[in-house]
Amino acid sequence: VDRVKERKSLYLLPLIAVLAVSLFSLWSMGENRAQAAPKESCVSEKCHSKMGKEKFVHGPVATGDCGFCHKSEGKHSFKPIKNVGALCYECHDKLDTLKAVHKPVKDGNCTGCHNPHQSPNKFQLQAEGAELCFRCHDKKIAGGKFVHGPVAVGSCSTCHNPHQTNFPKMLMAAANDVCYACHGDKQDEFKRKKNMHPPVADRCTGCHNPHSADFKFNLVADSKRDLCFTCHVDKKDEIAAATVKHGGLETDKKCLACHDPHVSNFPKLLSAAPADSCMACHDREYKKGNYTVANMKEVLANNKDLHGPIRQKDCSGCHNTHGSSNFRMLREYFPALFYAPYDERNYKLCFMCHEKNLAKQEFTTTMTNFRNGNQNLHFVHVNKMVKGRTCRACHDAHGTNNPKHVRDAVPFGAWDLPVNFQKTENGGKCVPGCHQLFVYDRTKMFTNR
Numbered sequence: 115v116d117r118v119k120e121r122k123s124l125y126l127l128p129l130i131a132v133l134a135v136s137l138f139s140l141w142s143m144g145e146n147r148a149q150a151a152p153k154e155s156c157v158s159e160k161c162h163s164k165m166g167k168e169k170f171v172h173g174p175v176a177t178g179d180c181g182f183c184h185k186s187e188g189k190h191s192f193k194p195i196k197n198v199g200a201l202c203y204e205c206h207d208k209l210d211t212l213k214a215v216h217k218p219v220k221d222g223n224c225t226g227c228h229n230p231h232q233s234p235n236k237f238q239l240q241a242e243g244a245e246l247c248f249r250c251h252d253k254k255i256a257g258g259k260f261v262h263g264p265v266a267v268g269s270c271s272t273c274h275n276p277h278q279t280n281f282p283k284m285l286m287a288a289a290n291d292v293c294y295a296c297h298g299d300k301q302d303e304f305k306r307k308k309n310m311h312p313p314v315a316d317r318c319t320g321c322h323n324p325h326s327a328d329f330k331f332n333l334v335a336d337s338k339r340d341l342c343f344t345c346h347v348d349k350k351d352e353i354a355a356a357t358v359k360h361g362g363l364e365t366d367k368k369c370l371a372c373h374d375p376h377v378s379n380f381p382k383l384l385s386a387a388p389a390d391s392c393m394a395c396h397d398r399e400y401k402k403g404n405y406t407v408a409n410m411k412e413v414l415a416n417n418k419d420l421h422g423p424i425r426q427k428d429c430s431g432c433h434n435t436h437g438s439s440n441f442r443m444l445r446e447y448f449p450a451l452f453y454a455p456y457d458e459r460n461y462k463l464c465f466m467c468h469e470k471n472l473a474k475q476e477f478t479t480t481m482t483n484f485r486n487g488n489q490n491l492h493f494v495h496v497n498k499m500v501k502g503r504t505c506r507a508c509h510d511a512h513g514t515n516n517p518k519h520v521r522d523a524v525p526f527g528a529w530d531l532p533v534n535f536q537k538t539e540n541g542g543k544c545v546p547g548c549h550q551l552f553v554y555d556r557t558k559m560f561t562n563r
């Protein structure tokens with residue numbers, strides 16, 4: 115609205131100026147009067163005959179007032195116009211009052227863009243749309259495989275002011291507001307979500323080229339991964355260094371299989387709650403070499419008593435989704451086998467969250483509840499130099515139907531060795547494939563025969 119108003123007043127001001135100047139020159143300058151040639155003498159069939167014939171004719175040219183701009187020095191000899199900008203400003207508002215002024219405007223090179231007389235283009239422009247800008251700027255910026263909507267139709271001035279602005283890069287508005295002017299739907303979507311990716315808040319052009327690019331959505335690099343690695347170099351290194359790689363990173367969507375590039379209601383820009391984002395894929399089995407990765411959705415559905423972190427939907431408590439150098443992409447070491455010699459470091463994974471002295475001492479009344487009297491049964495099973503049972507011999511890390519995450523059975527070679535655990539008030543009993551019925555009681559040692 116302001117621009118329209120401006121334009122209207124602009125229309126009037128120069129008109130008054132032109133009238134005043136012409137009246138003044140007619141009235142006062144007797145000497146000049148002879149040379150301030152009457153209209154007919156400049157534009158006739160013989161001379162300057164094309165002047166005023168194009169679609170858009172500049173105001174003073176239309177009124178035939180050549181003399182305002184061309185001062186004669188005698189017989190049809192005209193001084194070259196030295197400072198075109200200053201000349202234009204005689205009738206037009208100054209265009210160099212804001213913080214940033216376009217170089218040609220600053221230089222007074224108005225005719226770099228406007229024909230002073232006439233043109234087939236509106237505002238007597240030297241060319242139309244983007245072609246005007248390409249008189250001085252490299253066309254390459256619009257030459258990518260994917261061209262942004264407004265650039266494709268040559269509309270540079272929807273984002274850039276050709277004369278002056280208060281914002282960097284001759285933009286019409288501050289940073290992302292330029293984009294939101296048209297992508298208001300995105301602004302609304304972004305506002306509704308809790309967490310914004312810092313570079314999005316910073317500037318859209320960190321990832322999107324506003325003009326054109328060789329990648330879909332005008333991205334400055336391949337959206338799927340290379341784009342992310344341009345900033346997340348440490349992630350790139352971490353993923354490259356992992357010896358146990360995750361197939362989840364290798365689908366078509368690459369990083370976007372789990373992350374939203376802009377905003378999210380979940381931590382770490384995940385597209386869904388942490389565990390749910392895993393289930394987008396882990397609702398079926400996968401082959402990895404000759405090993406079959408279990409259908410986790412089914413595993414969790416079939417086990418009523420889920421392990422603490424899983425109840426909190428936190429798979430990342432144990433797995434590093436981007437890959438790791440431990441078995442099953444675990445964050446810390448965990449033995450893959452049924453037996454392992456005792457070493458506290460073998461169970462680093464579990465000891466991230468649990469008592470690390472649970473299998474250290476033969477006798478205890480505090481370190482564990484897996485006791486017969488004060489005899490530590492974790493010590494008995496786990497703490498051996500040869501054939502120490504690993505945690506997996508009795509526990510399942512995801513969930514079980516038995517209390518204390520004791521499993522029904524454990525793979526032992528080709529056999530599913532049953533555990534047959536039963537919890538009692540002060541202890542429990544089991545008849546595993548390994549030995550006969552054993553009972554334990556914390557309050558009063560039970561004597562097994």
Ligand code: HEC
Pocket residue numbers: 156157162165172174175178179180181182183184193194195196198225230231
């Ligand atoms: C608003 C100012 C303005 C008015 C009014 C104006 N000119 Fe010009 N004219 C210019 C400028 C600026 C140039 C280019 C700068 C220079 O070469 O000195 C120019 C250049 C010219 C040239 C040189 C060749 C060319 O086309 O570039 C001719 C001839 C000319 N004008 C004729 C006229 C005639 C005839 C009129 C009146 C019908 C007229 N001008 C009115 C500003 C004006």
Ligand code: HEC
Pocket residue numbers: 121124125126128129131132172173174182183198201202203204205206224225228230237238
């Ligand atoms: C003698 C006074 C005068 C001078 C000097 C002058 N103009 Fe103008 N200009 C006018 C008038 C009068 C109009 C017509 C107003 C209208 O139609 O809105 C006009 C219109 C324009 C328009 C079109 C505006 C529109 O809204 O359509 C442009 C662009 C323009 N002039 C640029 C220039 C440039 C560039 C120069 C310097 C080379 C210049 N003018 C010098 C008086 C002048």
Ligand code: HEC
Pocket residue numbers: 120121124199202203206209216218219222223224225226227228237239271276277
């Ligand atoms: C880089 C190219 C460029 C230069 C240089 C330039 N203009 Fe413009 N000018 C434009 C364009 C493009 C428009 C049309 C704006 C629009 O579409 O809203 C325009 C419009 C105008 C208008 C009419 C509309 C308005 O904004 O009021 C005037 C008057 C004008 N210019 C004067 C000038 C003067 C005076 C100079 C030199 C001091 C100049 N221009 C230098 C590109 C330029």
Ligand code: HEC
Pocket residue numbers: 214216217218223226227246247248249250251270271274276282283284285
């Ligand atoms: C007459 C020549 C000319 C034309 C036509 C022209 N420009 Fe420029 N433009 C320049 C020059 C010179 C610079 C300064 C370049 C530099 O500093 O490297 C510049 C700089 C710019 C910049 C960068 C400003 C900054 O802060 O870095 C933008 C954006 C720009 N022009 C946009 C446009 C657009 C959009 C158009 C068409 C409406 C256009 N230009 C037409 C000459 C022109």
Ligand code: HEC
Pocket residue numbers: 244247248251255256262264265268269270271272273274283285292319324325
């Ligand atoms: C959708 C808005 C938009 C459109 C349309 C647009 N630009 Fe830009 N342009 C920008 C933004 C935003 C920047 C600043 C980029 C940055 O900061 O990385 C920019 C920067 C520039 C620059 C400065 C180059 C640089 O790398 O610093 C030039 C020159 C330029 N644009 C010219 C044009 C031309 C010519 C057109 C029309 C073909 C055009 N622009 C259309 C938004 C736009």
Ligand code: HEC
Pocket residue numbers: 262263264272273292293294295296297318319322324331332
């Ligand atoms: C003048 C309006 C306008 C402005 C300003 C604008 N855009 Fe666009 N943008 C469009 C149009 C029109 C399309 C094409 C829509 C389509 O193809 O569905 C588009 C498409 C896009 C697309 C691709 C979307 C798709 O579905 O293919 C992205 C990404 C985009 N714009 C980002 C930006 C960014 C970043 C900015 C700010 C630098 C910006 N836009 C500013 C009008 C605009």
Ligand code: HEC
Pocket residue numbers: 290293294297300311313314315317318319320321322331333337338341370375376
């Ligand atoms: C960190 C990089 C990054 C930043 C910063 C970024 N985007 Fe995107 N944007 C992307 C990626 C990646 C895609 C492609 C999404 C896909 O493939 O599903 C995309 C797609 C889009 C699309 C088209 C698809 C859609 O979701 O509708 C639009 C529009 C868009 N972005 C707008 C914006 C706007 C506006 C901003 C600034 C407020 C912005 N983007 C900032 C990375 C980014």
Ligand code: HEC
Pocket residue numbers: 309311312313320321337341342343344345346369370373374375381382383384
């Ligand atoms: C322009 C640089 C840039 C690009 C490109 C980029 N990021 Fe980021 N990203 C950041 C910055 C800065 C942070 C905040 C600091 C940090 O955590 O490293 C961040 C943080 C994150 C976070 C953690 C958010 C949190 O809540 O802690 C995730 C996840 C993320 N980015 C994923 C991605 C993905 C996926 C891509 C590719 C689609 C991507 N980033 C592309 C700069 C970038």
Ligand code: HEC
Pocket residue numbers: 338339342343346349353362363368369370371372373382384388391430435436
């Ligand atoms: C299979 C799902 C998945 C894929 C694919 C994925 N991530 Fe993540 N990403 C996650 C999860 C889950 C977290 C949260 C980890 C946590 O809470 O410790 C995360 C966290 C991050 C973080 C935050 C820092 C951190 O490590 O906690 C960054 C940065 C990140 N991812 C970048 C990427 C990049 C880059 C890609 C593509 C190479 C990618 N991610 C692919 C699931 C994924």
Ligand code: HEC
Pocket residue numbers: 358359360361362363365371372388389391392393394395396400401402407429430433435441442443
């Ligand atoms: C985009 C699909 C996808 C998503 C999402 C996904 N995964 Fe996977 N995951 C796979 C595929 C495919 C495999 C088997 C092939 C492979 O790893 O090479 C796999 C294998 C695994 C393995 C076994 C690795 C091994 O070496 O034995 C674990 C553990 C795993 N994923 C955990 C997770 C966790 C935790 C999440 C959520 C944070 C998750 N995955 C999300 C696709 C996905």
Ligand code: HEC
Pocket residue numbers: 389392393396406407408410421423424427428429430431432433442444448506511512
């Ligand atoms: C307390 C640690 C822990 C948590 C939390 C955890 N896992 Fe695991 N996960 C493991 C361990 C340990 C293994 C190796 C089990 C084995 O070989 O007996 C494993 C194995 C896997 C496997 C390979 C399955 C197979 O075939 O044996 C997948 C897939 C998997 N986890 C996905 C997930 C998902 C999805 C979540 C979140 C819902 C999750 N994990 C949470 C510790 C955990």
Ligand code: HEC
Pocket residue numbers: 421422423431432448463464465466467468505509511518519520
């Ligand atoms: C990320 C932390 C974390 C890791 C790693 C972890 N756990 Fe847990 N564990 C928990 C939480 C939380 C609970 C629930 C405690 C509660 O409900 O009081 C729990 C409960 C248990 C229980 C049942 C305890 C009870 O008193 O009911 C057992 C058994 C168990 N975990 C075994 C393991 C084993 C074996 C490992 C290694 C494979 C392991 N945990 C790794 C966090 C973890």
Ligand code: HEC
Pocket residue numbers: 461464465468469472473481482483484485492495496503504505506507508509518520535537540541542
């Ligand atoms: C021989 C089977 C067996 C093995 C091997 C075993 N546990 Fe247990 N664990 C149990 C039983 C049974 C309980 C339940 C004790 C009770 O509350 O009655 C238990 C309880 C626990 C608890 C709950 C807290 C406590 O100590 O009472 C944690 C935590 C735990 N085990 C972790 C581990 C870890 C870590 C490993 C491997 C280092 C491991 N267990 C090895 C059988 C075993």
